Amino acid sequence: MRCGTVLAQRSRLGPDTALVFSITGLVLAPPAALLTFVSAGKLGAVRMSHLFTGVGSLWDGGMRSLAVLVLLCGGLVPFTLLGVLATACSRARLGFAIDRFGLLSRTVKVLEHWAIPEVQVLAVLVAFMKLGSVVNVTMGPGFWCYSAMAVSLLIAQHSFDFDLIAGCTRASSDPDSATRS
Amino acid sequence: MLVPANLLPVLSTESSGRNSSNTIVSGVIELWRQGLWALALIVFTASVVIPVLKVLGLSWLLLNAHRGAPRNPRRLTKIYAALDFIGRWSMLDVFLASFLAGLVRFGEFSTVTPRSGIVAFGAAVVLTMLATKAFDPRVFWQPGEVPQY
Numbered sequence: 001m002r003c004g005t006v007l008a009q010r011s012r013l014g015p016d017t018a019l020v021f022s023i024t025g026l027v028l029a030p031p032a033a034l035l036t037f038v039s040a041g042k043l044g045a046v047r048m049s050h051l052f053t054g055v056g057s058l059w060d061g062g063m064r065s066l067a068v069l070v071l072l073c074g075g076l077v078p079f080t081l082l083g084v085l086a087t088a089c090s091r092a093r094l095g096f097a098i099d100r101f102g103l104l105s106r107t108v109k110v111l112e113h114w115a116i117p118e119v120q121v122l123a124v125l126v127a128f129m130k131l132g133s134v135v136n137v138t139m140g141p142g143f144w145c146y147s148a149m150a151v152s153l154l155i156a157q158h159s160f161d162f163d164l165i166a167g168c169t170r171a172s173s174d175p176d177s178a179t180r181s
Numbered sequence: 182m183l184v185p186a187n188l189l190p191v192l193s194t195e196s197s198g199r200n201s202s203n204t205i206v207s208g209v210i211e212l213w214r215q216g217l218w219a220l221a222l223i224v225f226t227a228s229v230v231i232p233v234l235k236v237l238g239l240s241w242l243l244l245n246a247h248r249g250a251p252r253n254p255r256r257l258t259k260i261y262a263a264l265d266f267i268g269r270w271s272m273l274d275v276f277l278a279s280f281l282a283g284l285v286r287f288g289e290f291s292t293v294t295p296r297s298g299i300v301a302f303g304a305a306v307v308l309t310m311l312a313t314k315a316f317d318p319r320v321f322w323q324p325g326e327v328p329q330y
Contacts, residue, residue: 058279070276135287
């Protein structure tokens with residue numbers, strides 16, 4: 001609040017929420033990437049699909065730029081963002097100084113624009129409905145882990161606040177400040 | 182990029198010897214004909230409405246920025262924030278094509294192959310996302326004014 005104007009609002013959830021959900025997302029990331037995403041069957045033939053199967057198909061089909069885009073936006077960037085969020089929150093929790101305009105902060109700003117796993121979840125659901133009448137489609141554990149990871153990332157991003165965790169760092173490094181406030 | 186994205190086929194389906202190619206709009210019409218109206222609306226919004234809205238919205242914001250000192254900077258800033266938020270949902274079609282290409286590969290029974298239209302569409306989505314990121318809504322505000330998001 002400055003001169004009667006709200007400039008920014010803090011998350012109603014506590015400073016540890018981002019840490020908890022980013023670690024949850026990181027735990028869910030390996031099964032999401034490795035376990036079966038969706039399986040489809042037609043006339044006795046069954047085909048298993050994993051998170052990056054589509055990327056491989058695009059790459060093999062010569063659409064390499066599109067394959068890289070899907071790989072980044074649906075996999076690598078969300079996973080990296082979870083890692084960066086967990087690192088920033090853990091550092092603050094352990095009392096290390098966090099710079100508001102430092103590398104971690106800038107990395108979060110860049111990555112959060114391109115991490116869009118929730119759109120990939122919607123795309124899979126659309127495909128599931130679309131294919132339902134043509135082939136037998138079954139969701140695998142990889143899809144549920146990926147969906148839970150996407151939700152965890154959204155909550156972690158929403159509750160992540162550099163000012164708040166920087167404040168926690170200052171408070172823990174200066175015990176008197178807690179008494180003063 | 183949006184023109185070839187909408188004119189060229191994005192996916193081709195080969196099922197039991199029959200070959201068919203779909204553009205974005207013909208895919209939406211096919212979903213509608215199959216009775217999947219909600220799905221058709223989602224795909225139409227994400228693949229047609231949002232990209233067009235984004236290009237028109239950004240052009241309008243740029244016009245206002247060039248004119249200088251707009252009368253309602255707060256409203257323009259809110260429009261920018263809305264465009265920034267909805268932009269990512271255009272990636273739906275790209276993820277859908279990638280997913281279908283990876284999953285539906287049953288040889289002569291049924292195979293889905295992505296076509297050149299989806300590359301143009303992906304390029305259009307990335308370019309509009311970069312354009313939104315490059316735009317700074319602070320140009321609407323006079324020096325000394327507090328930007329309100």
